[in-house]
Amino acid sequence: MSVFSTPAILLRRTSYGDYDLIITFLTLEKGKLTVIAKNAKKSRKRFSGVLELFSLLHLVCRASRGRGMPVLQEATIEDPFSDIRGNIMKTAYASYWAELITFWLEEEKTQARIYHLLRYCLAALDEGVIDAGVLSVIFQIRFLTIAGLSPDFSQCSKCRVDTDLIAGSRLAFELAKGGILCQRCASKSASRLNISKGMVKQLLWIQNNDLKTVRRLKFNRPDLKDGLVLLEAFVMYHLGREPKSLKFLNSIR
Amino acid sequence: MNHYPAPIIRVIHNFGKLPGIGGKTAERLAMHLLNAPEADCLELSASIGALKKSVGLCSQCFALSDGDLCKICASPVRDRAILCVVENQADMVAIEKSGAYTGLYHLLGGLLSPMDNIGPNDIRIRDLISKIEKNTIREVIIATGTNVEGESTASYISTRLSGYPLSITRIASGVPMGGDLKYVDQVTLKKAMEARHAL
Ligand SMILES: [Zn+2]
Ligand SMILES: [Zn+2]
Numbered sequence: 001m002s003v004f005s006t007p008a009i010l011l012r013r014t015s016y017g018d019y020d021l022i023i024t025f026l027t028l029e030k031g032k033l034t035v036i037a038k039n040a041k042k043s044r045k046r047f048s049g050v051l052e053l054f055s056l057l058h059l060v061c062r063a064s065r066g067r068g069m070p071v072l073q074e075a076t077i078e079d080p081f082s083d084i085r086g087n088i089m090k091t092a093y094a095s096y097w098a099e100l101i102t103f104w105l106e107e108e109k110t111q112a113r114i115y116h117l118l119r120y121c122l123a124a125l126d127e128g129v130i131d132a133g134v135l136s137v138i139f140q141i142r143f144l145t146i147a148g149l150s151p152d153f154s155q156c157s158k159c160r161v162d163t164d165l166i167a168g169s170r171l172a173f174e175l176a177k178g179g180i181l182c183q184r185c186a187s188k189s190a191s192r193l194n195i196s197k198g199m200v201k202q203l204l205w206i207q208n209n210d211l212k213t214v215r216r217l218k219f220n221r222p223d224l225k226d227g228l229v230l231l232e233a234f235v236m237y238h239l240g241r242e243p244k245s246l247k248f249l250n251s252i253r
Numbered sequence: 254m255n256h257y258p259a260p261i262i263r264v265i266h267n268f269g270k271l272p273g274i275g276g277k278t279a280e281r282l283a284m285h286l287l288n289a290p291e292a293d294c295l296e297l298s299a300s301i302g303a304l305k306k307s308v309g310l311c312s313q314c315f316a317l318s319d320g321d322l323c324k325i326c327a328s329p330v331r332d333r334a335i336l337c338v339v340e341n342q343a344d345m346v347a348i349e350k351s352g353a354y355t356g357l358y359h360l361l362g363g364l365l366s367p368m369d370n371i372g373p374n375d376i377r378i379r380d381l382i383s384k385i386e387k388n389t390i391r392e393v394i395i396a397t398g399t400n401v402e403g404e405s406t407a408s409y410i411s412t413r414l415s416g417y418p419l420s421i422t423r424i425a426s427g428v429p430m431g432g433d434l435k436y437v438d439q440v441t442l443k444k445a446m447e448a449r450h451a452l
Contacts, residue, residue, distance in 0.1 A: 012368065018272070018273075045436050048436070048437075048438060049399075049437070049438030049440055049441050050438050052400055052401050052440075053400075053401040054401065077438060077439055080438075080439065082443075084401075085400075085401040085404040085405050085408075086404055086405070086408050087405070087408055088365060088405045088406075088409040088412075091365075091367060091401060091405040092367040095367035096367070098368065099368055244367070244368055244369060244370035245367040245370065247372075248365075248366075248367040248370045248371075248372050249367065251372040251374070252372065252373065252409075
């Protein structure tokens, strides 16, 4: 039996019986980690007010013998990101990101880049300077890229012409290819989404630059909406279903 | 258990389905009833039978009730201009026990939860709005819990009600009575500090 500690972000919690909670975290040291918090629903002292969604915590866990779940020993708040829960739109976006991570990541496989991405996006969402929709564009592009499913915005996926050299201001996006199409190639293809060339170039910028520089980007409303529609459709295409929190998001936005 | 006659096994099996009751306890309860006066047993089975038949929801606040209106909604002494919004029956009972509230309630029947896709149409928000439109309500107190679901539901409701001529308040959160400050989480302490009052 060994004790380990790690920074962690709380992704999901569910009741287990009358007393316990089963909690999924994204941890810095061990990637996605599901633990059991015994007596968390009853004990006032140990975990009261600490085990909340999206909180940045420091965990101490005890690995269990055999194949059982690790047991949560201690949790302290580093940052509760408490302004997220004070706004249903922010809560919905944070839930969507948490759901993608919960679904996509393997248990106990270190994913430090995704941890830093989520931490950055939650902190910015909490701070409220960057629009929640813009953060969701940033999160999804970077997440897909790290997950190895990065859409290709750099060239027409059929004729290979560079995005900069494609004529016209609107481009198409093909989900199955995971890439953009110039207007000439798009006319021969079915099922596609439309997006402005300017937005495609911004998506490309987000893909290739440091998160800290990304916050200077400005989007106009229609472009941002197209970008969200495209990325969410792409996520659903790979997931094979619509995430629950995305359904919720669409019911309130 | 096979050593018992079939009617006893049936009772043991049914008790065993109740929360917190294991095989041993179920057996003990069944044996207890077997030795109890027949009238007691009949009263127990009749009360269980009546439970499902006669308990429904109050047509105004959606609390459990054995009539069209619950006792609180039917009471002439409750203040009809104040509405307290709670998640469920248990929360309403908790506030009633405190004795600090004399208005009416509105039970949402759940909280918004994006990850479970429980949206505004899945809880009683439309009923709340139509209640506000039809009645003269001066204040709506949002008394949902202080977890993420409770807080985000409160924020959603306050946004939805912002256009109506009434005051919207949120129950305060702070240090529990008899509480030791070092065990109180930092979000609660921050809110307690912000909501401090003069002595
Ligand atoms: Zn082309
Ligand atoms: Zn009632």
